[in-house]
Amino acid sequence: MKIFTAEQIRAWDQFTISHEPVPSIQLMERASIAVAHWISENCKYHRKAVVFCGNGNNGGDGIAVARMLYQKGFDVDVFVNNLKEKFSHDALVNLKRLRDISGISIKKFSDIDDYNFDDKTMIVDALFGTGLSRSLEGEYKEVVNQLNAKKNIKISIDVPSGLPTDKIIENKDCVFNADYTLSFQSWKRTFLHPEAGEYTGKVFILDIDLSKEYAESVAAEYNVIDDHLIDSIFQPRKEFSHKGTYGKVMMIAGSYGKVGAAVLATKSALKTGAGLTFTLAPECGYEILQTSCPEAMFFAGGKEHIENFDVDENMTCGIGPGLGTHPQTEKSFLNFLKGYNTPLILDADALNMISKDSKNLKFIPEKSILTPHPKEFERLFGKTDNSFDRLELAREKAKELHVYIVLKDHHTQIINPKGEVYYNITGNAGLAKGGSGDILTGILTSLLAQGYSEEDTCILGVWLHGKAADFASEKYSKESMLPTDVINELGSVFKELNKRTEKDL
Template sequence: MKIFTAEQIRNWDEFTISYEPIASVLLMERASNAVANWINENSKNHRKIVLFCGKGNNGGDGFAVARMLYLKGFDVDVFVNDPKGKFSQDAYINFKRLADISGVSVRNFNQVEQYSFDDKTIIIDALFGTGLSRPLNGEYKELIEYLNTKKNIKISIDVPSGLFIDQILDENSVILKANYTLSFQCWKRSFLHPEAGIYTGKVIILDINLSKKYQDSTETKYFVIDDDLIESLFKPRNDFSHKGTYGKAVIIGGSYGKIGAAVLATKSALKTGAGLTFTIAPKCGYEILQTSCPEAMFIEAGEKIVEKFTIEEKMTIGIGPGLGTDENTAKGLLSFLRNYSNPLVLDADALNIISKDEENKNLIPEKSIITPHPKEFERLFGKTKDSFKRLELAREKAKELKIYIVLKDHHTKVITPEGEVFYNITGNAGLAKGGSGDVLTGILTSLLAQGYSAKNACILGVWLHGKAADLTAEKHSKESMLPMQVIDEFGNVFIDLNKRLTKSL
């Protein structure tokens, strides 16, 4: 799914109005109907609605939603800052339609503190949408501050009021904290960053049939990884294949006390389809690895740490899980990278070793994949003000070094050397545990070994990791789920993928 800027979204509306063709007020009706239907279907125990509407088109959506929900049997009240003030053309049309319904009361913002918000009341935010051009101030700021004190369920139409979609606001800005955001047609970039995503609650993308021609022809560098993209990338297993078809994956990692990281990465590579899997690790991990991962072959690389980085031809390598940063390990890794030119996966301590010297980054082979979390990224490339700035720096570095960066976060981002960004929307907070990154390293190494391009391995890999984590959370909870349990769910994800791609008779 493409992600567009606020300007591109406005142009998308205008293109749809011109070329469908459809009157703008009817397009508003279409969008509002989608919102009203979703609320009606998902609000069985809440039949009282209070809407806060602005003067622009987001407010027009709110007026139309108020009318539609009233006709569906909801008890509806509406607040505006001045019922006699100036509205946008389409907002005014819907305001007049609402005014003709005697059962809906329209009140001023200054009456809100006298309003009774019982625990069955849903608050709907239709103040600004994507049209906000500056931080909230005055009565709007005071209103949002007041609404944020209420424990009622809050639903924002399109965008939580106070939030920009193309940038991060100052930490002191006032933004409505929604439980749900019903957004039109596509994700907005700010929703996918932690500083802004905390305000959106659960994001629901409503398809309002904006022009597909515009969507297909309009260029962007930003995308959400969705099911359609995954289905286009995934390669089902050929019935006439053999183990040589799916490559040799090698995990280099582990040190005394950190063999578990190598186990997780190895098992992950095995469970995601590598034809042959090897683990290069210190001798102290031999029994553990051979017992826990009998399908993988063990190659000794030292006593308690990895010192020797020796591989055969046609092996795809993932380095880092539990590796440690011992002086001899660091020396061996950097020496290996100076003489190795094929794409590989670098994570965890491999990145920490590289970050010790600015020049080490130039040793990373072109088309390789690195998988830093925010702190590892900071060590490698420097500190940034916020996650938007961090992403832009990652785009610069991916282009400069000609590598793929998997920037781990709640919504992990895949950044390509061409400056494309793919946001992943699978996964959950249960992955915020030691070992989760090791699992991802195993996935990426395995997919590379199987012949996926680096770009496709990253996109499919982060999606698969998150999807398995979502299944794991359903069974064990985010609090109790373990990285090994995520690995156990890979099979169910692949079963579902194969079913979707199998043509039924």
């Protein structure tokens, strides 16, 4: 799914209006029907809606939603700033329709203090949409601050008022703090970054049937990984295949006290379907690995840390989990890197050793996959002020080094050597535990060994990792789920993928 800028979204609306063709008021009606339907289906306890409307088209959506919710049996009141203000044409049409309904009161912002917000009241924000290009100020800022102080359920239409769609918010900006955001047709970039995403609550993308021709023909540098993309990438297991069909994985991981990281990476590589899996680890991990991962073969790379990076060229290597940064490990690893030309998956301590000298970056083989978390990224490439700037720096470095960067975050970003970005929306806060990154390294190494391209490996691997975590959180909760639970749920994800790709009889 492409992510469009606010300007492109406006153009998308206009393209739909002129090419379908459909009147703009009817397009507003579509959007409002989708919002009213979602609220009526999901907010059965909260039977009273208070809708705060601006005088633009987002306000027009809100006014139409108020009418529709009333028709569905909700008690509804509408707040506007000033009825004498100039409304957009379509907002004014809906305001006139609303006035014909005697059961809905239209109030002013100044009436908020005297209004009874009981526990069955939901607040619907339709003050400003994607067209807002400035910070909230004056009465709008005051009313948003008042509403944010309420404990009621809060729902934003399209975007939380005050939240820009294409740039980071300023620290002092006032933004409506939604519990749910009902947005139209596609994700907005700010929803996917921690500095802004905290204002959206849970996001639902509502299809209002905007022009598919526009969506397909207009280029976008930013994308969201969706089921359609995953289904186009996933390759079901072939019936007439053997272990050689699915490649050889070499996990280079572990050191004294950190053998568990090697176990997690090895197990996840096995569970993701690698044909043959090997683990290069120190001798101190031999019994642990052979006992916990009997399906994998063990190679000793040293006694308590890896000193020997001896790898066959036909193996796909994932390097870094629990590796440590012992001087001998570092020396051997960098020497290995200088003489190796095949794409690698580099994580954790592999990245930390590279980051000690910027000259080491040039030794990374082209098309390699780097999987830094924010701190590791900072060590590699430098400090940035926020996640937007960090992503832009990652785009520069991916182009410069001709590598793939998997920038781990709540919504992990995959950046290819052309600078294109794919945001992942599977996964949850249960992954915020040590060992989660080791699992991802194993998954990526396994997929690359099986013949997926580097880009498809990143997209499918990150999605798989997050999807398995979602299944794990449903079973055990985000608090109690373990990285091993995520590994065990990989099978459930593959069952779902295979079911989706089966041809109907």
